[in-house]
Amino acid sequence: MIGGWRLPGRRVPRRAADGAAAAQWTQWRPEAWLRHLDAPRMTGATSPSAFGTGLTLFHDCPLSDIALAQSGSDAAELTPxxxxSVAQFAGSYLSLVIDVPPDRAQPLTAEDILCLALRLTDDRAHHVSARLNLRTGPNLITMTRMPVADGAEGRLLVEFDLGRSDLGERRVSAAWLDLIFDAPKPGRIVVADLGVSRHRRAGF
Structure with missing residues (x-):
């Protein structure tokens, strides 16, 4: 259960004594959707702009009419x-980059499915995609997926099946997620909730 709503997916079985507890993680939420930040608002956000721990805004807009803010807790979800906020946008993309902590990234293997669940409530339509980036030594593996609707209230789900990537037996040293909005229109983009879960691929 993350933030009052359950991340969809499969139950994760534990392996038989083959790693530390950190290797068995199943669910995780970035800081900005977990607790209130000390600096909850940023105006004139340039690229890159860090917002809390592990969250960075990137864009290619030459204007400085972009603001980032963390709203108050929603009574139903109890999470920030x-x-x-985009007043004017003269670029082609805007993205939120979410760093996966090392103790969550390094246990990932080709036997895992990584799920990104989010809820968008904004006053304009925005085209959004999600990209998973896995660093394996000098190499970078990327997987880009489009979110699919998961019930009502703007809930979306993205699944990254690492068994269908080029990961193979290589070890992951770092991982991050890009939430990409193509050519956003002036208005607000509200990511009301965001969580990540790890699931084991079904054995055949």
């Missing part, structure tokens, strides 16, 4: 939201 992250809001991007």
């Amino acid at each position: 939201s992250v809001e991007i």
